[in-house]
Every structure is written in structure tokens, then in C-alpha cells.
Amino acid sequence: MAFLADVLDRVKPSATIAVTQKARELKAKGMDVIGLGAGEPDFDTPDNIKEAAVAAIARGETKYTPVAGIPQLREAISNKFKRENGLDYKPEETIVGTGGKQILFNAFMATLNPGDEVIIPAPYWVSYPEMVAICGGTPVFVEAGLETDFKLTAEALEAAITPKTKWFLFNSPSNPSGAAYSKEEIKALTDVLLRHEQVWVLSDDIYEHLVYGDFTFHTPAQVEPRLKERTLTMNGVSKAYSMTGWRIGYAGGPLHLIKAMDMIQGQQTSGAASISQWAAVEALNGPQDFIATNREVFQGRRDLVVGMLNQAKGLECPTPQGAFYVYPSCKGLIGKTTPEGKRIESDEDFVSALLEAEGVAVVHGSAFGLGPNFRISYATSEALLEEACSRIQRFCGSLRD
Ligand SMILES: Cc1ncc(COP(=O)(O)O)c(C=O)c1O
Incomplete structure (x- = not known):
């Protein structure tokens, strides 16, 4: 009799957590990695919210x-x-x-x-x-x-x-x-x-x-x-x-x-x-004004990322209206070969070759049920996003028929 429940046969681990973990491991080995896999804002929790928590502790809540x-x-x-x-x-x-x-x-x-x-x-x-x-x-x-x-x-x-x-x-x-x-x-x-x-x-x-x-x-x-x-x-x-x-x-x-x-x-x-x-x-x-401030920052990053990705050879990136993700198609690159001779057969191949060649961690679209695409989380600084997108452009430009 199997010890683990049958339900585990029907469940997969989270691909987004896996990518974040892989990026962390490569970083620990000394590789210069930019992780664009995580689904959380890079801003800190506003002070008034933190203070309410501290006050709750002090009150014995x-x-x-x-x-x-x-x-x-x-x-x-x-x-x-x-x-x-x-x-x-x-x-x-x-x-x-x-x-x-x-x-x-x-x-x-x-x-x-x-x-x-x-x-x-x-x-x-x-x-x-x-x-x-x-x-x-x-x-x-x-x-x-x-x-x-x-x-x-x-x-x-x-x-x-x-x-x-x-x-x-x-x-x-x-x-x-x-x-x-x-x-x-x-x-x-x-x-x-x-x-x-x-x-x-x-x-x-x-x-x-x-x-x-x-x-x-x-x-x-x-x-x-x-x-x-x-x-x-x-x-x-x-x-x-x-x-x-x-x-x-x-x-x-x-x-x-x-x-x-x-x-x-x-x-x-x-x-x-x-x-x-x-x-x-x-x-x-409490006050809601920082939401609008964050939103403006995110919008600027979105525009930067969409603009740069659409200049990458073989990528097509529509402009989304919300969240902090873009989901470009890499269909134009399927069937191409990396300078090392690896053939890109799927979006999963694309993201792993990108990580190896340029140290940019993104999540393959097949994990989200629709590809060939990949997801970029732009919840990180403009400087890092610009660097990451330049690397993606260089990687796409390096692929050959
Ligand atoms: C679409 C969607 N729903 C729900 C959640 C859950 O968020 P939390 O459990 O932090 O409230 C997330 C987090 O990534 C999400 O992306």
C-alpha cells in the first residue's frame, strides 16, 4: 500500500516557486542573476500599517x-x-x-x-x-x-x-x-x-x-x-x-x-x-494615496518592459492593462538554435537557455497553461528591468535558424 495519498499524483509543485528557487541557487554559486519570477511588489509595507501591527502587539491583541x-x-x-x-x-x-x-x-x-x-x-x-x-x-x-x-x-x-x-x-x-x-x-x-x-x-x-x-x-x-x-x-x-x-x-x-x-x-x-x-x-x-503612487511606478516599468521586449528579435509583447506581469509570445523563436547549438523546441527550452546564457530568470508559459510564452514580473527596479531586457534582446538576437 502506498504511503502517500493518491491526490499527490494529481498535483504539481509551483513552477513560479521553482524558478525563484533556481535563480537563488545560481546566485549563491556566484552567477549574476536577475530574477523576474516572483509575484510580489518590491515596495515595503507602508509605515502606518506596520505601526498598527506594533500597536496591536502592545495592546495584547x-x-x-x-x-x-x-x-x-x-x-x-x-x-x-x-x-x-x-x-x-x-x-x-x-x-x-x-x-x-x-x-x-x-x-x-x-x-x-x-x-x-x-x-x-x-x-x-x-x-x-x-x-x-x-x-x-x-x-x-x-x-x-x-x-x-x-x-x-x-x-x-x-x-x-x-x-x-x-x-x-x-x-x-x-x-x-x-x-x-x-x-x-x-x-x-x-x-x-x-x-x-x-x-x-x-x-x-x-x-x-x-x-x-x-x-x-x-x-x-x-x-x-x-x-x-x-x-x-x-x-x-x-x-x-x-x-x-x-x-x-x-x-x-x-x-x-x-x-x-x-x-x-x-x-x-x-x-x-x-x-x-x-x-x-x-x-x-487608512490613507490610500500610496496606491496611486505605486501604480504610477508600475505603469512606468510596464511601458519600459513592453517597449524593450517588442524590440527583441522574435518576441511579441502586448501591453497589458493591469497587474505587474507581461506575457510575451516567443513563438517566433521556436525552432531556432543557440550559439552553443541547443535547439529551442518550447517555451521551457527558451527560458532555461535564457537563464543559462544571460542569467535572467522568467517563468515559461506552459506552466500557466498557454504557450509558447513566458511571464515577466516587473515588480523590480527600472535599472534591473532595463538590464534584464537588454540581456533578453541580446539572447534573442543570438539565436540562429
Ligand atoms: C491571481 C492570484 N490570486 C491569488 C493570489 C494569492 O495571494 P495571497 O495568498 O498572498 O493573498 C495570488 C498570489 O500570487 C495571485 O497571483
Whole structure:
């Protein structure tokens, strides 16, 4: 009898963590490596948020909290949904978890039975299919490629829905493509969903505040209020407030789903870290001006990276509206050969040859379910990005037919 559970046969380790790890190892060996694999802002957590955490420690807020979160944070979340999204979630219709990751996981845990399908547009965040698989569901991938700016069309969504579809997993702005859906584009999808009562929407809004130019963020329950009763609107403080290490995510949804998630969390981790919850109260209720400042910095970096990548021989890089990722296609380089004589057969070959030749660590598109592409995280300094993109240009220019 095998010791490890069968579920491990259905789950892969995270490719993004693997790339970050490989870059770290090469660096430790003395190689000059620029890591563009990580999915976290390089800015520090704002001081007012840190101070709220210190004050919480000093006050003795260091004990177990209610499983679904301290009342002050659930109130702040309820207010945030109202203020920023025009959504009415009462505090009891919200839940706080240890990162957005736990919220997603527990939503699947609470709802999926074997055979239940979850529609996941590709390219997708690496954790989605694995979470679905761990919880016993079946991920159903629908490609949304370069031709549609990495956005799922209403027709493609309609074609993917079956009587077994339980969730449609929606992520805008997207990791890894940075694609963000306009109100009209969301409406086209919610129109389809209105016709299929068995399908729920899980909207991962974690990159909400990272949108550029005159783009305005929308979320499905706001665009189509008739879907609110079967939508879980997930968000978190990791990306907008540079708080990845604090591990606070949250969601708003129908009471019966929130209660089921609360029950699962109560037998699992219980409430998220008390100190982090108090920091998140300050993040949501305190000054928001640095979000706009960070956004401007990110937009400048995006423009720099897109501009330089489009000058690289054989790459095609659309300009995404959000997040801090670009997802260029390296289709034009498949079949070429490196000066060392290695043939590039796939995006995975491309990224490993790039790492070896130029010390630039990026993540291959096949890890996100759509290639040949690769993902660059531009959450690092302009100087490093400029150097990395010059190296990528040099590497692409060195490939031969
Ligand atoms: C699309 C997406 N959703 C959710 C998360 C989870 O973030 P956290 O667990 O830090 O809240 C991430 C983090 O990389 C992400 O990229």
C-alpha cells in the first residue's frame, strides 16, 4: 500500500516557486542573476500599517480571533466592498483567511464533489488547477490567447459550460497575462452565466488596484447584480498594500457559503494571525494615496518592459492593462538554435537557455497553461528591468535558424 495519498499524483509543485528557487541557487554559486519570477511588489509595507501591527502587539491583541476574522476587519471589508465596488456585503457575509490562497482553497473545499468541473481560462495562475484537483474537482481549461488579448470570449465560455460546471474562475487583472476585462467584456460573460443557474462565479480581484492609464476596474457581482447570489468575490491585501508576508485575504459572498467556509477553516487554521488582521484593518481604513503612487511606478516599468521586449528579435509583447506581469509570445523563436547549438523546441527550452546564457530568470508559459510564452514580473527596479531586457534582446538576437 502506498504511503502517500493518491491526490499527490494529481498535483504539481509551483513552477513560479521553482524558478525563484533556481535563480537563488545560481546566485549563491556566484552567477549574476536577475530574477523576474516572483509575484510580489518590491515596495515595503507602508509605515502606518506596520505601526498598527506594533500597536496591536502592545495592546495584547495576540490571542485567537474568531475564525472568520475580527469584527473590526469584517466591518472594514464590508465598507471596502461598498466604497470601492458598490457591493453590499454585510460583515457576516465576509470572511478573512490566511491569504487569498486560503480563501480560494476553502471555497473549493466547501463546494466541490468528485466530477464537479471548474472552468479556468488559460493562461491561469499556477495554483488554480492544483487547488481544484486537491479538492476533488476537475479543472476545465479554456484557452484565451494573444488573438483576444488573453481574454475569454462569451462564446468560449458558453461552449465550456456543462451540467457538471460548478464554478467559473475569473481573474482580472490576470496573473500571468496582466489582461484586465472592461465592464462590457465582463457583461458579455455574465450574460452567459445568467443562463446557466448551476454555475457560480469565483472572482479573484487580488490585482484590483494595479490597473493603468484610464482603465477602470469592475468585478462580476457589481456588473451583474443578479449574479451576486452565486458569486464569491475574493480579494486581499497582499498586492495592493505590499503585504504578501502578512497573509491576509478575504471574500464576500452569500451567507451559506461563507458559513461553510468558516466551518472548514475552524477545523483547519482557525482565524488568521491576529496582528496581521489589525494591520489589514489599517490598510483598508487608512490613507490610500500610496496606491496611486505605486501604480504610477508600475505603469512606468510596464511601458519600459513592453517597449524593450517588442524590440527583441522574435518576441511579441502586448501591453497589458493591469497587474505587474507581461506575457510575451516567443513563438517566433521556436525552432531556432543557440550559439552553443541547443535547439529551442518550447517555451521551457527558451527560458532555461535564457537563464543559462544571460542569467535572467522568467517563468515559461506552459506552466500557466498557454504557450509558447513566458511571464515577466516587473515588480523590480527600472535599472534591473532595463538590464534584464537588454540581456533578453541580446539572447534573442543570438539565436540562429
Ligand atoms: C491571481 C492570484 N490570486 C491569488 C493570489 C494569492 O495571494 P495571497 O495568498 O498572498 O493573498 C495570488 C498570489 O500570487 C495571485 O497571483
